[in-house]
Amino acid sequence: MKEVLFVLWLITGSANLHISKETVFAFGDRNVQLEMIAGNPQAEICADLFQAGGRSIIAPLQKDILVTDKVQPDGRIIWKLPLPEVEKETHYVAKLRARDAGDAWVNAGQIEFFVYPENYTQASLKALGKAVPLRLFGESKVLRAYLKAQKISFEETDNELSELRPQSANDGEPVLYLGEATAEEFAKWRRENPAWNAPIAVFCPDPKSRTLPGIWISGCVAKVTVPLVEKLNTDPRSRLTLLEILQTIQNL
Numbered sequence: 001m002k003e004v005l006f007v008l009w010l011i012t013g014s015a016n017l018h019i020s021k022e023t024v025f026a027f028g029d030r031n032v033q034l035e036m037i038a039g040n041p042q043a044e045i046c047a048d049l050f051q052a053g054g055r056s057i058i059a060p061l062q063k064d065i066l067v068t069d070k071v072q073p074d075g076r077i078i079w080k081l082p083l084p085e086v087e088k089e090t091h092y093v094a095k096l097r098a099r100d101a102g103d104a105w106v107n108a109g110q111i112e113f114f115v116y117p118e119n120y121t122q123a124s125l126k127a128l129g130k131a132v133p134l135r136l137f138g139e140s141k142v143l144r145a146y147l148k149a150q151k152i153s154f155e156e157t158d159n160e161l162s163e164l165r166p167q168s169a170n171d172g173e174p175v176l177y178l179g180e181a182t183a184e185e186f187a188k189w190r191r192e193n194p195a196w197n198a199p200i201a202v203f204c205p206d207p208k209s210r211t212l213p214g215i216w217i218s219g220c221v222a223k224v225t226v227p228l229v230e231k232l233n234t235d236p237r238s239r240l241t242l243l244e245i246l247q248t249i250q251n252l
Contacts, residue, residue, distance in 0.1 A: 022111045025236050029085035036077040045098040052091040090115045116236040121243045122150045137179035146232045166195050174198050199249035203229050220249045
């Protein structure tokens with residue numbers, strides 16, 4: 001079973017004992033490792049896990065889960081929670097409570113889990129790949145591994161982004177390009193190819209950029225600077241965002 005780490009913040013103490021509402025998006029049939037920071041590492045923390053539907057609690061799944069069985073010397077609390085395998089998006093809620101020695105239990109907030117099957121977005125991505133062939137450029141190791149794991153067909157090309165040129169009428173059916181490049185490589189390629197006419201998604205996160213990360217789409221060209229590719233194996237939202245980007249540029 002795979003394991004995914006999330007970091008939460010928990011403030012404990014005789015006067016202040018509360019955790020703000022948190023939301024976790026994850027895949028089922030995996031261990032989710034939740035890391036909390038406790039002001040008082042001796043505090044006892046428990047959780048009750050419920051299945052939810054919409055804004056309502058549907059059914060209790062597990063009660064009195066001991067959270068503080070892995071307290072680190074620096075006060076960090078490691079809680080490993082196995083998430084069940086699911087067939088569709090499923091909503092769980094963990095309600096936390098805590099107490100210092102001899103004190104009464106106090107509500108410590110809740111954590112919401114939105115859990116997805118491993119094949120989330122797979123069928124839609126396969127359908128898109130049948131409608132327009134996917135062609136990967138550059139190294140793009142993570143993208144290749146993800147598409148192979150999801151059994152999505154794609155074409156290989158040895159070309160880097162800088163070598164791609166607009167398609168002509170003699171090039172046959174259009175394809176959808178996707179791959180990784182630096183922001184500088186993308187800017188240079190865009191200047192050199194103002195007449196680019198095929199859907200293309202270029203992933204170029206730049207942690208040193210002075211602007212906030214985002215997704216820019218101009219015509220059939222998408223530039224993605226959010227750290228999306230590296231989270232495809234752990235974050236369902238990254239998979240959905242990738243699908244929506246490709247669907248958008250395919251239809252332009």
